[in-house]
Amino acid sequence: MKNQFYVTTSIPYVNGNPHMGHALEFLYADVIARYYRLKGYDVRLTTGTDEHGQKVQRAAEAAGVEPAAQAGVEAEHFKRLLEAYNCQYDDFVRTTEPRHEKSAHVFWQKMVDSGDIEKGVYEGLYCVGCEANKTEKDLIDGKCPIHEKTPEPISEENYFFRLSRYADKLLAFYNENPDFIYPAFRMKEMREIIASGLEDVSISRDKSRLSWGVSVPNDDNQVMYVWFEAVMNYVTSVGHGVDDAEFTKWWPADLHIIGKDINRFHTIMWPAMLMAAGLDLPQKVGVHGFITVDGKKMSKSLGNVIDPFALVAQYGVEPIRYFLLREMPFQDDGDFSYERLEARYQADLANGIGNLLSRVSNMIEKYSQGDLDPSPQELDYGKAAAMQYHDLIQKLEFSKALDVIWGLIDEANELIEQEKPWDLAKTDTDRLQVILAQLLYSLELVTEWLEPFMPETVHTMRSVLQRRPMVKAEPLFPRLEITK
RNA sequence: CGCGGGGUGGAGCAGUCAGGCAGCUCGGCUGGCUCAUAACCAGCAGGUCGCCGGUUCGAAUCCGGCCCCCGCAACCA
Numbered sequence: 001m002k003n004q005f006y007v008t009t010s011i012p013y014v015n016g017n018p019h020m021g022h023a024l025e026f027l028y029a030d031v032i033a034r035y036y037r038l039k040g041y042d043v044r045l046t047t048g049t050d051e052h053g054q055k056v057q058r059a060a061e062a063a064g065v066e067p068a069a070q071a072g073v074e075a076e077h078f079k080r081l082l083e084a085y086n087c088q089y090d091d092f093v094r095t096t097e098p099r100h101e102k103s104a105h106v107f108w109q110k111m112v113d114s115g116d117i118e119k120g121v122y123e124g125l126y127c128v129g130c131e132a133n134k135t136e137k138d139l140i141d142g143k144c145p146i147h148e149k150t151p152e153p154i155s156e157e158n159y160f161f162r163l164s165r166y167a168d169k170l171l172a173f174y175n176e177n178p179d180f181i182y183p184a185f186r187m188k189e190m191r192e193i194i195a196s197g198l199e200d201v202s203i204s205r206d207k208s209r210l211s212w213g214v215s216v217p218n219d220d221n222q223v224m225y226v227w228f229e230a231v232m233n234y235v236t237s238v239g240h241g242v243d244d245a246e247f248t249k250w251w252p253a254d255l256h257i258i259g260k261d262i263n264r265f266h267t268i269m270w271p272a273m274l275m276a277a278g279l280d281l282p283q284k285v286g287v288h289g290f291i292t293v294d295g296k297k298m299s300k301s302l303g304n305v306i307d308p309f310a311l312v313a314q315y316g317v318e319p320i321r322y323f324l325l326r327e328m329p330f331q332d333d334g335d336f337s338y339e340r341l342e343a344r345y346q347a348d349l350a351n352g353i354g355n356l357l358s359r360v361s362n363m364i365e366k367y368s369q370g371d372l373d374p375s376p377q378e379l380d381y382g383k384a385a386a387m388q389y390h391d392l393i394q395k396l397e398f399s400k401a402l403d404v405i406w407g408l409i410d411e412a413n414e415l416i417e418q419e420k421p422w423d424l425a426k427t428d429t430d431r432l433q434v435i436l437a438q439l440l441y442s443l444e445l446v447t448e449w450l451e452p453f454m455p456e457t458v459h460t461m462r463s464v465l466q467r468r469p470m471v472k473a474e475p476l477f478p479r480l481e482i483t484k
Numbered sequence: 485c486g487c488g489g490g491g492u493g494g495a496g497c498a499g500u501c502a503g504g505c506a507g508c509u510c511g512g513c514u515g516g517c518u519c520a521u522a523a524c525c526a527g528c529a530g531g532u533c534g535c536c537g538g539u540u541c542g543a544a545u546c547c548g549g550c551c552c553c554c555g556c557a558a559c560c561a
Contacts, residue, residue: 010561012561013559013560013561019561020561021561022561025561053559054559185488185489188487188488189487189488189489189556192486192487192488193487193557196487201558226559227558227559258561259561260556260561261556261560262558262559262560262561264556264558265559288561290555292554297555327496329497332489332490333489333554333555335496339495340495340510343495343496343509344510346510347509347510348509350521350523351521354520354521354523355520355521355523356520356524357520358520358521359523359524360519360520361520362519362520363520366519367519403508403509413524413525414524414525416519416520416524416525417516417517417524418525420517420518420519422517422518425519472520474521475521478521
């Protein structure tokens with residue numbers, strides 16, 4: 001079994017500011033990366049920014065700056081988001097970096113060599129308002145539904161990726177690797193799309209229409225289509241085209257974490273591209289859902305956008321990490337509301353883990369002179385809970401893994417109630433020490449399992465639990481004042 | 485008939501694949517306790533499991549039909 005783990009996030013497009021969805025995706029990747037680091041694996045977490053394309057070029061023109069400058073500002077913005085959510089990353093790939101252009105050129109050439117890139121004529125419909133190509137399916141009564149204009153037919157010489165050649169190979173790959181896409185129903189969706197037919201895709205643009213991109217090798221008039229080049233960041237990060245030893249060490253990736261909207265690019269186009277280039281395919285793609293707010297999609301027009309920076313500023317990073325990982329099921333959309341957030345904070349953090357630490361640390365200070373070794377004599381969690389925990393994390397079921405941890409907290413509270421240590425202090429001090437040692441053990445297990453999710457909290461808890469003599473802990477999570 | 489997800493006590497969900505007394509968390513109510521952040525523990529109330537029909541000794545679960553909500557449909561995490 002190899003003791004390394006390479007995980008990536010998708011790379012945000014820099015035409016917009018960071019939002020909650022980015023924060024959530026970073027968190028998912030951070031938890032799994034921390035989990036494997038704690039297991040002793042050599043872990044690499046790669047994230048970055050997608051900086052080419054029409055929208056960035058236009059935004060820069062509007063702002064009167066160079067596209068590179070525009071992208072640079074946003075790249076820093078996303079790095080601040082990673083810091084704000086305490087996500088540890090090993091590499092941050094900007095698609096405008098020289099190493100990425102080199103990587104993309106090498107990748108392109110491999111596909112040319114395999115005969116999967118050919119020149120062709122792109123004939124399509126172009127909406128001037130959208131500045132984008134449209135398909136018949138996009139139109140209503142032959143008009144762009146956004147601008148209510150009839151798109152202009154255009155004809156442009158582009159390079160095409162022979163995606164149509166890969167339908168059967170992709171399906172065969174799915175059959176051999178039924179766990180390739182998580183959750184499973186996302187694979188079902190992709191099977192449907194493949195079954196309905198894959199067309200060759202245009203993967204370049206004429207520079208007269210778009211110049212802000214990675215140039216096509218040996219053709220001064222074309223740049224690569226943004227999506228085509230952006231996904232290559234996953235190989236760029238590990239030295240593709242630049243450092244063969246590094247690339248051999250890390251590729252293929254163990255896990256790509258992505259949002260459900262870009263599933264097809266990662267589970268159809270990207271695998272096909274890798275096959276065409278003769279490279280191995282990633283082990284798994286985890287497709288997460290979106291965050292809704294009070295049941296509705298977050299959008300500027302609804303005015304319900306939550307600022308991820310303001311949120312951690314108000315509640316602190318650890319409670320927000322907990323809330324998002326506990327309430328947003330990886331597979332589906334999760335709903336955000338301040339009511340749910342405050343309820344979780346109060347019940348699980350203040351009354352749950354925080355209060356348990358207080359009462360146990362206080363009893364050990366009082367009844368054991370603050371000096372005691374942990375021992376699991378009373379409650380045998382056995383291997384079942386541990387197996388459950390590890391299994392759930394590896395399956396990306398973070399919410400359920402946290403459930404398991406909180407099960408330990410509940411059991412500890414129940415044990416206290418059953419044994420009544422304050423009575424034992426008067427009647428049976430031997431029994432009292434056994435119970436306290438058990439409680440200490442339970443808390444240590446909680447810290448061990450919680451570490452990928454709430455590293456700062458665990459750090460604080462350990463400073464209490466490992467101190468000798470132990471003294472009563474300050475509230476980990478002070479109760480929120482209910483003002484509403 | 486484009487594809488997919490979903491409709492379960494006040495709220496959020498599990499259970500549906502392998503039919504068998506309808507479960508969890510939050511909230512509400514009652515009681516207990518006092519080590520603890522008025523926290524903790526126990527118990528109670530509350531549900532025609534979207535609708536109609538079928539199979540079955542028995543259906544939230546299987547089959548058929550219908551209604552409603554949400555997402556996707558090549559560049560929106």
